Amino acid sequence: MAELQLKSVEKTYGSGFKAVHGIDLTVQEGEFMVLVGPSGCAKSTTLRMIAGLETITGGEIRIGDRVVNDIVPGKRGIAMVFQNYALYPHMKVKNNLSFGLRLKRRPKAEIHDATQDVSKVLEIEELLDRLPKQLSGGQAQRVAVGRALIKHPEVFLFDEPLSNLDAKLRAYMRVRITDLHKRLKAEGRPATVVYVTHDQVEAMTMGDRICVMREGHIMQVADPVTLYERPANAFVAGFIGMPEMNLVDAVLMTNQVPHITIGDQTIRVDEGLGERLSETTGPVKFGIRPQHLEVCPPGTENALSGTVTTVEFLGHEINLHIGIHGQIFVAVVPSDHLTAIPKRGDAVALKPVGHRIHLFDRYSEQNISLAGL
């Protein structure tokens, strides 16, 4: 197992399109790093560059103490699990698993033992003599993981491996993969993992750390809690969390009593935050997670009043869409907190939980409410 380092890695295609803009990222030995971002953010390209399937046009990739820029994929000490499994359709499962070892001309006994070992870990022993087309999605997925595992690589690369599975199986496989990672760590052979996904649930539940990407730039690298609690910028704030964080234009006034004005309504800012931002006054982006908005009767002090526009009943909770000055706020309310479910057109007030407010610079979109923390 080894550390993986990306130093100012760039990718410019022949057409002149720059997909990756000099990213720096270090994945610690044994760490589970998730690359997440919307479509086209170059997360898969980055993974493919680490694998060596894509050339890099600038910077340096290190696996352990080797620079691997010009080393072929097979010699980088990596193993990869592909989105559509990429099992060799004409080979039985056991031959799929052992293909890499057979290419290296390992002794037959060793290949046999390794195949047995991996198939036991992944519970695919009874599938060894089947062809890939005779496997279900979940089974094929496990074989694909097995094919990576058998090589004892220094770095595991996963390219959206669960996106072809149905929701239930995806949740199951998610747990299986994280369990496997923990088990390998416990057995003293920790696996360095880079896992690409566009699904933030996967990212949040699986990653030791998460790297959020956007258009070939890294927006933030942090553990799931930090990412959720202290997003570095408005993009990360909006991307992580379900439903999305409410982000609206506002004006911050820090002279006298620090307060925020949204439309013609004003709310006071937490004292601590007000002190830290005493230097800043002017237009900002105001952000608050739907879970951190308290729904109060209209006229409540220090709250924003508005009208319910949509009610989404989800069983355990209700998503309320509330229009305030033409901007829609979403508030998530646990259903047993409400005596009566609000209706469309009801007047309500929204009270943000003071210390959960995020303020972003209107132009750079950086989270200014983190200043001084």
Next chain:
Amino acid sequence: MTASFDLNPQKLLATSEPATAMEIKLRRRSRISSAMRYSVLLIFGLIMLYPLIWLIGASFKTNSEIFASPSFWPKDPTLSGYIKGWETSTPYTFGRFFWNTFLIITPKVIGTAISCTLVAYGFARFDFPGKRILFMTVIATLLLPNVVTRIPQYLLFRDIGWLDSFLPLWVPSAVAGDAFFVFMLIQFLRAIPRDMEEAARVDGANTLQTLIYIVVPMLMPAIVSVCLFQFMWTMNDFLGPLIYLSSIDKYPVSLALKLSIDTTEAFDWNQILAMSVLALAPSLTVFFIAQKYFIEGISTGGVKG
């Protein structure tokens, strides 16, 4: 048959009752309609196949009977056509001509399969300087009529000193000279996702290993088709051997058949027909064997996901 009942609303109303007059009528009608369909198919099938059936029948007839009766069943079947035809009027038996055909076809088919796969793999999977122009050139030769290149090719092979040898017949094909096959394989390769090849590269395979262990097995149905086409076209090729071969001992079957027409004043049609039947046999056999494999190849080559 049941399909036509289900369309009838009356049937839906009276499911458990015994067959009504209407039902019996419908059942009879559907029987008549399928009988008619099969008769039409059978008649057209027979019309298509009749020349072949007649050929086989006539090869067992005596020379005089061939033109006397249009029926394909010989009155007194005889093997003399086969025996005399095999001996031929030359110092060589037909076995020699079959052997010559074999000597042309084998390197040609194997060479085509290998070279076209390599070239198609290159075009389909790699970027290299001048790829577009080279590919356009390949496609351009596809559009070029064969006749146009006959004379320059003849002069070329004459200067190399390959006339009256098998080399001009198979060497061009064995170095991917048949643009059609290259094109066919490229199209097939384009439909195969690259993930398996990338997985193989991650598994440590080099380009050639990836081609041999991963691409070729997936490409097998297409390669079999290429071999099949090449086999049949070469078996039937008359012009090529006619131009390049001059010694009778090097004639392939296609030329040898013509030979028996040339050299005898009164044609022994039953001998010609008998040898034609034999000449058809390899093509048919190979076709049926390969057809089975071809279908298997398609069903196992499918990629799920």
